[in-house]
Amino acid sequence: WSPFVVSAPGKVILFGEHAVVYGKTAVAGSLNxxxxxxxxxxxxxxxxxxxxxIDIDVHFSTHTLPQIRKEDxxxxxxxxxxxxxxxxxxxxxxxxxxxxxVYLYACLFCSEDRTSGFTITVRSLLPVGAGLGSSAxxxxxxxxxxxxxxxxxxxxxxxxxxxxLINDWAFRGEQVAHGTPSGIDNAVATYGGFVRYxxxxxxxxxxxxxxxxxxxxxxxxxxxxxxxxxxxxxxRDRHSPIIxxxxxxxxxxxxxxxxxxxxxxxxxLEVQLQDMIRINHGLLATLGVSHPALERVRxxxxxxxxxxxxxxxxxxxxxLTLIPNGLPSAEVDAAGKELAEEGFQCYETNV
Ligand code: MEV
Numbered sequence: 001w002s003p004f005v006v007s008a009p010g011k012v013i014l015f016g017e018h019a020v021v022y023g024k025t026a027v028a029g030s031l032n033x034x035x036x037x038x039x040x041x042x043x044x045x046x047x048x049x050x051x052x053x054i055d056i057d058v059h060f061s062t063h064t065l066p067q068i069r070k071e072d073x074x075x076x077x078x079x080x081x082x083x084x085x086x087x088x089x090x091x092x093x094x095x096x097x098x099x100x101x102v103y104l105y106a107c108l109f110c111s112e113d114r115t116s117g118f119t120i121t122v123r124s125l126l127p128v129g130a131g132l133g134s135s136a137x138x139x140x141x142x143x144x145x146x147x148x149x150x151x152x153x154x155x156x157x158x159x160x161x162x163x164x165l166i167n168d169w170a171f172r173g174e175q176v177a178h179g180t181p182s183g184i185d186n187a188v189a190t191y192g193g194f195v196r197y198x199x200x201x202x203x204x205x206x207x208x209x210x211x212x213x214x215x216x217x218x219x220x221x222x223x224x225x226x227x228x229x230x231x232x233x234x235x236r237d238r239h240s241p242i243i244x245x246x247x248x249x250x251x252x253x254x255x256x257x258x259x260x261x262x263x264x265x266x267x268x269l270e271v272q273l274q275d276m277i278r279i280n281h282g283l284l285a286t287l288g289v290s291h292p293a294l295e296r297v298r299x300x301x302x303x304x305x306x307x308x309x310x311x312x313x314x315x316x317x318x319x320l321t322l323i324p325n326g327l328p329s330a331e332v333d334a335a336g337k338e339l340a341e342e343g344f345q346c347y348e349t350n351v
Contacts, residue, residue, distance in 0.1 A: 001041055001149075002041075003038065003039060003040040003041070004038075004039055004148065005036055005037065005039070006036075006037050006039070006141050006144045006145050006148070006157070007034045007035065007036045007037070007141060008034060008035055008136075008137045008138075008140035008141045008144070008189040008190065009030040009031055009033065009034045009137060009188075009189055009192060010030070010031040010033045010034065010035075010126040010132040010133040010134060010136075010137050010189070011028050011029065011030055011031060011132065011133035011136065011137075011184075011185055011189060012028065012029055012031055012132060012133075012214075012216060012311055012312075012318075012320060012351075013026055013027070013028045013184070013311050013312055013320075014026075014027040014028060014029065014257065014320065014351070015027045015250070015253050015254040015257050015276060015277075015280050016028075016197075016250055016251070016253070016254035016280075017284070017310075017311065017312060017313065017314070018228075018229070018247075018250070018284065018287060018289065018313070018314075019246075019247040019250035019251055019254070020182040020184050020197065020198070020199065021180060021181070021182045021232070022236075022244075022247050023198065023199050023200070024198070024247050024248070024250060024251035024254065025196060025197070025198045025251050025254040025255050025258065026182075026184055026196075026197050026198070026254050027195070027196055027197070027206065027254050027257050027258050027261075028184055028188050028194075028195060028197060029188070029193070029194035029195070029351050030188050030189070030192040030193060030194075031126075031132060031133075031349070032349065033125040033126050033132065034124070034125055034126070034137060035123070035124040035125075035126060035134065035138050035140075035141045036122065036123050036124070036141065037120050037121070037122045037141040037142060037144075037145045038120070038121045038122075038123075039118055039119070039120050039145045039148075039149065040118060040119045040121075041116065041117075041118055042116070042117045042118055042119055043116060043117070044117055045061055045062045045063065045114070045115050045116065045117050046059050046060065046061055046062065046117040047059065047060055047062060047105060047117050047118055047119075047120075048060075048117070048118075048119040048120070049097075049098060049101050049119075049120055049122075050119065050120070050122070051094065051097060051121075052121070052123065053122075053123060053124055053128070054094050054097070054128060055094070056094040056097065056098065058098055060086075060102070062109075062114035062115065062116075062117055063114065064086070065102060065105060065106060065114075066079070066082045066083055066086050066102070066106045067106075067110070068082075068106045068110040069110060070110055072110075073110070076172060076175070079103065079106060079107060080103060080176055083099060083102050083103045083106055083176075084099065086102060086106075087102055096135070096176075096177045097135075097138060099176055099177070100138075100139055100142065100173035100174075100176050100177050101120070101142060103172070103173060103176045104139075104142055104143055104146050104169060104172070104173055105146065107169075107172070108143075108146045108147065108149075108150050108152075108169070109146075109150060112150060118149065120142070120145060122138060122141065122142075124137065124138065127218050127220075127318075127345075129222050129223055129224070129225075129317065130218050130220075130223075130312070130317045130318045131223070131225075131310070131312020131313055131317030131318045132216070132311075132312065132317075132318055133185040133188065133189055133312070135174065135177050135178070135185070135225070136170065136174060136185030136186040136188070136189040137189045139170040139173035139174055139177070139186060139189075140166060140167070140186055140189040140190050142170075142173065143166050143169035143170040143173060144157050146169075147162075147166060147169065152165060153165070153166075163190055163191060166190050167183075167186055167187060167190040167191070170186040170189065170190060171183050171186050173186075174186050177225075177226070178225050178226045178229065179226050179229060179230065180229060180233075181225070181229070182197075182199050183199060187203055191203065193206075194206050194207075194208070194261075194351060196254070196258040204258075206258060206262065207261065207262045208261045208262060208351065210269060211350045211351070212270075212273070212350065212351040213322070213323040213325070213350055214320055214321060214322055214323060214348070214349060214350070214351055215301070215306075215320075215321040215323055215332075215335075215336070215346055215347070215348050216311070216318050216319070216320055216346065216347045216348075216349065217308075217318060217319045217321065217339055217344050217345070217346050218317070218318050218344060218345045218346075219291070219293035219294060219296075219297065219316055219317065219318070219319065219344050220316075220343065220345065221291055221293045221315075221316025221317065222316055223291075223313055223314065223315035223316040223317045224313075224315070225312070225313040227315075228289050228313040228315045231288060232287050232288070232289065235287065235288060246283050246286060246287060249279075249283055250280060250283055250284075253276050253279060253280050253283075256272075256276060257272075257273060257276050260272055260273065270322065270324045270325065273307075273322055274306075274307040274322060274324070275307075277307040277308065277309045277320070277322055278307050280309050281298065281308065281309035281310060284309065284310055284314055289310065289313065289315055290310055290314055290315075291310075291315050291316045293316060293342075293344070294310045294314065294316070294317075294319050296342060297319040297321070297339065297344065298319070300335055300338045300339055301319075301321045301335050301339075304327075304331040304332070304334060304335040305324065305331055306321050306322060306323060306324070306327065306331075306332075306335065307321070307322055308320065308321040308322075321335075323348070
């Protein structure tokens, strides 16, 4: 077979992070920043994973990687522990990427002849651990690559059935990486677009009657989605009626925002969205997932007439700021300068 490349986009959550884990609605869009996987054949019974952006270059003999039987696929937790045992190198942030790679390999190649090998090199334009779905883009690209390698894609990954398969396997990778993810990140990375998402429901495409200008600010404070989702769960276990009320309020925000897009009140859209952004961030801060750096972004943009909220898991990572159409560009430039002085990195884009 010939070398090939697959790619998958990152995402930005406008509303509903964390609440989406508990079956509430979220609104998210794919980003024009992608992860790219180049797959090349080799004939030495070795699989190699190269992630130059995070200094990973590991290889495994196809004979030492865990062998999974088809029946075992019904017990993902056991497969995960088998895979964890098989991986002794390296400890650190890259371990999650290696773990999901070996997990997907072990599952998807369960009935394959393992004598030949391949190299997967992944480059990503997405900042890692910043809340922009870098891990989901990685897992979607990996699952698409491995499904293609095992001949399971009917139509180069573009048919509805292919996408569902890619999304299902990427979700398994996300579970290995993050514990109890909602599935929103891998769904947006698989299907793209600007969507309303709720666990267990088909996602709905949203059409905005006007393009929204947004600023994404990476505070560069590292965060762990797994730890943040777990911390919200602990809080909910301790105070479930209160936290459930907060989740319901976030659900109302997402539902309202989703209905605003394409609605008749386009003129009012930005004003309403600014309110939704402020309220949603306040609720997330109450859940304990903000960070002083994110509050700094809110202060800087807030004094210049813009509303900001954290996006993704929080605890650092990125903030999302809506830039109202009528706002003088001098205000936007001044805010950008102040954010850069804090050491943050800003990207301006449209939703
Ligand atoms: C992470 O991008 C979004 C969270 O809601 C977790 C998830 O949905 O799996 C924090």
